[in-house]
Amino acid sequence: MAFVIRQRLKELGLEQRHLATAAQVTESYISQLLGRKKAPPAPDRTDLYEKLGQALKLPNGELARLADLERKEEFKRKLGNPPAPLFEEVRELILRKCHPDREKQVRAIFAQNPFGELERLVTEKLLHVVKVVAKKELEDENWLRLVARLSSRSYEEMRVMILEFLDADVFTLSAENCMSFMEPLIESWDIDLATFGMDIILNHR
Template sequence: MDVSLVIRRRLEEFGLEQRHLAEAAQVTESYISQLLTGKRAPPAPNRTDIYDKMDKFLKLPSGELARVADHQRKEQLKRELGDEPAALFRDVRELILRKCNPDTLRHVRAVFEKQPFGELERLVTQKLLDVVKGLAQQELENETWLRTVAELSGRTYEATRVSVLEFLDTDIFNVSVVDCVSFLDPLIESWDIDLATFALEIVLNDRLVPGNVKKFEFIELEAEQHFVDEPGLKAFLQDPSLSGTATPEEVAFLQRLKFKGKRPTPLYYYRELQNLRDPLHFRSA
């Protein structure tokens, strides 16, 4: 049973057409057509409200289409990956958690256990792997570095070198306890994450890594703006009789003014400042 089959049966049962369902679900008829013909995979239930709207329109039990869609997506994932992603090996997860900042650990562990191998666990594990693999790749030909890693992990130099080559081919679906003991444990001192912004900080072993703190941001930030002062603005700012009382906010406003093919004078900026201060030029918000 899949989403398209359930929908088609209900449409036929009620004598309805795709366009009627599209109107009820507030999507295009083309979208419904692609969904019913299998050209478009059913969306993840937790990321859309379309199933609630279609359940109501097709007089299905609440949550029915979401349940079918979730099952269909999991079956597709099994076909693509061979099996549904499972939680990390307990020892691997415990080592990763052991490196977590104690102040954050309780909250992170709760998320890991509630959502085994969910988005947070994959994010943290992937970033730890990325950092350590990048370092291992960079130092692969550095005998001194490899011998230090071998000493810290209790292995021979030769065994460590072989492990590096194998480790560089691993991913979050296949990371092993051996990988952790050989690399993650000796190289990573600690890590911390802000669960509100997902900003991640990784502290590496300072015996092995100069500049041993890595930081990653996962929120959208406004790009820092850089303003090039017009010659007239520079002259305005250098003349206390014109700009002596201008506040930083007012100067920032004047800096954002753009001109094409013209060069305003210092007097222009003075008049613009007075206009900005004149309450007659503004209405109450």
């Protein structure tokens, strides 16, 4: 994907800053994508490819298709490596949000089987719910500009933050992701350890 984008930039006489403006992200974000320092985000979680494709005058869906292929190759590579455990800060935040009646039991399971099935299940469920909210916020330009101003960030920087969070998974979830999105959006969660059904309560903004 990066090769195709660079070729089109050259053919059209454009620079990375033009793409950043078109996609409403930072130039640094575009630079990392083209330098393969950042994996391309999942096509179904972002509006990035549509904006870039229009700027580069590429067929509709072409960049998303290339990104999907690249992500599948990366996924195959990851399968050969054992999963790394969550950051300690991430685990602690998740446990802190757990219902008080269940926290001690869940904490013991997490400790006994680090990054085991239960920990991954809980993290994936929480991540999914918060991503649904974050994706809606990505489409709310007024809200994004307000939050950007309150956090002393640019509108483009806020878009990049949400795009990166939407592309995170249980293997790449960072402490920053948690503090920026999961911490304020999740009030509490509980799980039935017999059926593994989860109740997740969100904070009302």
